[in-house]
Amino acid sequence: MTGIVIERARAEDAPAVAAFQTLAWQQTYRGIVDDALLDVPVADRVGRWAERIRSGSRVVTVARADGVVVGVASTAIDDRPHAGLPPLELCTLYLERDVQGTGLGARLLHAAIGDEDAHLLVFDVNGGARRFYERRGFRPESMALLDAGTGLTERRWVRRRAAHEGNPGR
16 A cells, blocks of 8 residues: 555644544444443543653554544553563554555554564454454454453454564573
8 A cells, every 4th residue: 555654653643643543433333332432522532642652651653644644553561461461562453444454454563563472452343353463463362351441342362473482582
């Protein structure tokens, strides 16, 4: 896909990231998740995204087409990973509906986590996301968990690169 710029977000990108998150959730979960959760005003999300970007608690990567955000990924590092999980967590990967299936998701994922071992949570109802992550080496490694905010079940998916297995220096 050409004409797409992928770069690390800056604090001033927080309003665009918050608006995009709202749109992506509405496109993906309308009719599945309570509308009150989907229709939270964008302004209520801006501060949270600005703080994540400013503090470095998340590395946020954006994809833009003609200056408009069409994809967002965010990651966090846990310096004390739980239950043997890789320290790198993919917290967010959202794509605008019109660019899904174009290869942008794979490019954005690579920009966010490269070839590193990583983990993430995927809602069970999101079959497209499950297929996407499976094609990229992720596998479910948890029982169903209940997401208290949405009421949906989700599972932890993990990617462990075989190249790391036999490499004690990694």
